[in-house]
Structures are given as structure tokens and as C-alpha cells.
Amino acid sequence: MQNTLDEIAQNFNTDKISGLHDFLKFYDRRLSHLRNEKFVLFEVGVLNGGSVKTWEAYFPNATIVGIDIDPRCKEFEAGNISIRIGDASRVDFLFDLIAEFGRPTVFVEDGSHRWDHQISIFQTMFPLVVPGGLYIMEDIDTSFQEHLEKAPFDGFSTISAVDYLFKLARVVVGERALKDEKPYDLFISNWASWVGSVDLGRRTSVISKKLQPQGGPI
Numbered sequence: 001m002q003n004t005l006d007e008i009a010q011n012f013n014t015d016k017i018s019g020l021h022d023f024l025k026f027y028d029r030r031l032s033h034l035r036n037e038k039f040v041l042f043e044v045g046v047l048n049g050g051s052v053k054t055w056e057a058y059f060p061n062a063t064i065v066g067i068d069i070d071p072r073c074k075e076f077e078a079g080n081i082s083i084r085i086g087d088a089s090r091v092d093f094l095f096d097l098i099a100e101f102g103r104p105t106v107f108v109e110d111g112s113h114r115w116d117h118q119i120s121i122f123q124t125m126f127p128l129v130v131p132g133g134l135y136i137m138e139d140i141d142t143s144f145q146e147h148l149e150k151a152p153f154d155g156f157s158t159i160s161a162v163d164y165l166f167k168l169a170r171v172v173v174g175e176r177a178l179k180d181e182k183p184y185d186l187f188i189s190n191w192a193s194w195v196g197s198v199d200l201g202r203r204t205s206v207i208s209k210k211l212q213p214q215g216g217p218i
Contacts, residue, residue: 002035004028008057014050023138024054026201030134030208031106036061039130040101043067044088044121045110045138049076055108056080065101067111089117091124098128105133113142118161122207123187126194132211137161141203159184165205169198175214 006024009017016023038061043052046068055064056079066076066083077083082101086093088111107125111117118137126135143160159167167184171192174181183189193213199206 005031005054005058009050009054011057012050012053013048014054016051016054021138021203023201023204026199026204027136027206030199030206031058034062034105035059037105038062039105040065040103041106041108042097042101042104042125043108043110045108046070046073046076046083049073051108051110052076052081052083063101065097065104067097088121094121094124094128103128103130105130106136107133108136108138110138113139115143115159115161115164119159119164122164126207126209127191129209131194131209133209135207135209136204137165137207138204140165140205165198165200165207168192168195168207172198 004025005028006018009024015021018025035058037059040063041055041059042065043055044067046052046066049066052064052066053076055062060080062080064081066073066081067088068083068085069087071085074083074085084097088094104125107129109118109121111121118140122135122137129135140161143162164184168188171178171183171188172195183192194210196208196210199208
């Protein structure tokens with residue numbers, strides 16, 4: 001029997017494991033169908049390399065691309081893992097990665113945890129995720145009081161990442177019943193039809209992308 005994602009991660013130094021953030025059981029149910037597939041996974045935030053090593057072990061046929069601003073993270077480049085150094089909040093840098101590796105089927109955002117970065121990277125990358133793919137936004141508990149008291153938010157967004165996901169989910173869930181209610185912004189107006197689900201877990205979220213939008217071709 002193949003080990004679960006969480007069991008594999010216990011061999012690596014990642015805070016995603018059960019007993020810490022406990023993200024991986026939540027992800028396993030949503031990612032297991034890709035286990036033996038050939039695809040591209042991007043992860044923003046490499047830190048000590050434990051997460052990218054976990055993805056490589058779980059997805060042996062995938063191309064794993066770790067993204068970080070710290071040049072020291074290049075040491076984790078090996079096997080199916082590529083590391084690129086740069087600022088994921090820069091659209092030009094993200095598009096350079098797309099040109100080099102292709103569009104990701106899975107995109108994991110575990111970067112600065114700033115609201116404006118969480119929202120802007122989602123707005124940039126969700127449209128570029130392969131249809132049928134998944135976008136993961138981690139550490140969204142930074143939207144709440146305890147984190148704000150420890151490290152006051154100094155970004156440029158007037159809305160938290162969690163509140164933004166709620167506004168997206170409202171359009172996805174309400175769909176034809178919204179009547180005259182307007183979506184929060186143009187991104188949600190244009191892309192909510194591509195969203196299959198907005199799954200919220202403890203401190204994290206998984207947004208699935210449809211194979212095609214409701215009522216229209218790819």
C-alpha cells in the first residue's frame with residue numbers, strides 16, 4: 001500500500017504535517033488522483049526544503065518548482081525539484097516561470113502570507129492553472145486578530161485573504177440566484193465560472209478549477 005501524503009511528509013522537515021499545521025490529510029483527498037501523473041507543481045515558499053521534497057516523493061512523475069526570494073534555497077534543487085529565486089509578487093517573474101516550465105496543474109502559495117500578496121498571486125496564477133487543476137492558498141489564518149497583533153499588516157489590500165475567498169465562494173455558491181447582487185470585483189466576475197469549489201480547512205484553502213467554465217468552451 002502506498003503511503004499517504006502525511007506519512008511521506010513525516011520523513012521531511014515540513015510544518016505541513018499532522019501535529020503541526022496538519023494540512024496534508026486535507027490535501028491528500030484532493031490530490032491523490034494526480035499521484036502517478038506527469039504534471040507541473042509550483043510552490044511559493046521553500047524555506048528548509050521539506051515541502052518540495054514531500055511533493056517530489058508523493059508525485060514521482062511531476063516537475064516540482066520551488067520559488068523563494070532566499071538564494072540559499074537553491075541547495076534543495078535535485079532530482080525532479082527545480083528551485084527558482086525571485087519575488088512571486090512580481091507578475092513578470094511568474095510569467096517567466098510559465099515560459100520555462102509550462103502551466104502548473106497544482107499551485108501552492110506559501111509565501112509572505114500578506115493579504116495583498118495572497119490575493120494578487122491568486123488573481124495572477126489561478127487563470128494560468130491548467131483546467132481541472134488546483135490552487136492552494138496556505139496560512140490564511142493571518143487574516144485574523146492574533147496574527148495582526150503580533151505583526152500588524154502593512155500591505156496594500158483593504159480586504160483580508162479569507163474575506164476575499166468568502167466573496168468568491170458567495171458567487172460560486174449563489175450563482176444563478178444572485179439576481180442583482182454584484183461580484184466584489186472584476187476578477188471574481190470574470191473567473192468565478194471557472195471555480196469548481198472553494199474548500200476551507202484549518203489555516204488553508206484549496207480552490208479547484210473546472211475543466212471548462214459553466215456554459216462555455218475553454
